[in-house]
Amino acid sequence: MAAVLTWTALLAGAAGCTTGGPESLGRVFGKPPAPEDVVRVAPADGAKDVRPGTRLRVRVAGGRLESVRVVRAEDAQDTPVPGRLSPDGRSWRPDDDRLALAAKYTVDAVAVDDDGHRAARHTTFTTYVPDERFIGYVTPENRSVVGTGMIVSLSFSRTVTDRAAVERAVRVSADPPVEIRPHWFGGDRLDFRPHHYWRPGTRVTVDLRLRDVQGAPGVYGLQYKTFSFTVGRSQVSLVDAAAHTMRVRRDGELLATVPITAGAPESTTYNGKMVVMEMLDVTRMNSRTVGFGGEYDIPDVPHAMRLTDSGTFLHGNYWSVPDPFGRTNVSHGCVGLKDVKGGSSGTPAGWFFDRSLVGDVVEVVNSEDRTVSPSNGLGGWNMSWADWTADSALK
DSSP states (O other), rough: OOOOEESSOOOBBBSSSOOHHHHHHHHOOOOOOOOOHHHESSSSSTTOOOOOOOOOEEESSSSSSEEEEEEETTTTTTEOEEEEEEESSEEEEESSOOOOTOOOOEEEEEEEEESEEEEEEEEEEEEEOTEEEOOOOOOOEEEOOOOOOOEEEEEESSSOHHHHHHHTTEEEEEEEEOOOEEEEETEEEEEEEEEEEOTTOOEEEEEEEEEEEEETTTTEOOEEEEEEEEEOOOOOEEEEETTTTEEEEEEEETEEEEBBBBOOSSSSOOOOOEOOOOOEEEEEEEEEGTTOOOEEEEEEEEEEEOOOOSEEEEEEEBBBOOOOOTTOOOOOSEEEEEEEETTTSHHHHHHHTTTOTTTOEEEEEOOOOBBBBBBTTGGGGSHHHHHHHOOOSSS
């Protein structure tokens, strides 16, 4: 039997996406500079169709770069991009200036100023796909170990109009066997899932046979690729926004009960099943990037786990005073766990982060909000099996 741990309010804490307004944040940090004034990344965040001659550069206006990690994703395979810092630590460049075609680049950079303050930047861009071709960006990555809630998701570089042809060219299988069915979200995204969460130990194989498949008039696929991933243990965490707790279950057994803070009444947290999409040791959170005003800009949020495309995270928090964990909801929509500045494995947030996988399920109940949209992140578990299977292009 797994031991049942109950976290109590041991540390001063934080709220998911912020707690106070700009004045309270200013008292904690001073006014943080804008991301582009601290860590400058070219090509720009979110840039698409970046041409091969464009150069990738990371720079800081002051201080120095502490770390830079760049990853190139092609055909569901992530490859680190080697590079080097300048002697003064103010810039980074790749060893090879040529950008790959039809690839997605992810840049994670951490800078430190002369006073020891750290700031993080997370950016992505995609490179040019030659005319008359399309590819599918695949989640999860090849050879990964994922949680029981992982959904196979293909995001296409061009809108697909012949869905049946593309669907026939993608095969998702499992060992041990289980029925896996597709669902289209518009013309540029195709997801696959089984009826219920994956069984731990399942090996899932995805065959992309898209090369020369016509996805739209005059537009043909580029990939002929097989990749696979393995489902690790089952971990499902139930966040009760009314009780301010998160019950973590591993393989069906209660592992821990953790105090949390969820979205405040004016910015509630989505209800429903969400899947961990990415895990970041530290990241920057700016309210303007998720549709708010200038309520917050936190440069070093620790233990951040993305749950939706729209910006819902479960993350560590060190700035909320007084301590709201297990007591009240004060965030801007995220789920916050107690943490310390810089993050620590000894906090509830660090404990949970260290025991989590991409693909784990976090379900929120009893929030005064609607259920998260199935297309917002990997939210397909919020659809009935009948609704999920009804959208296949192959009848």
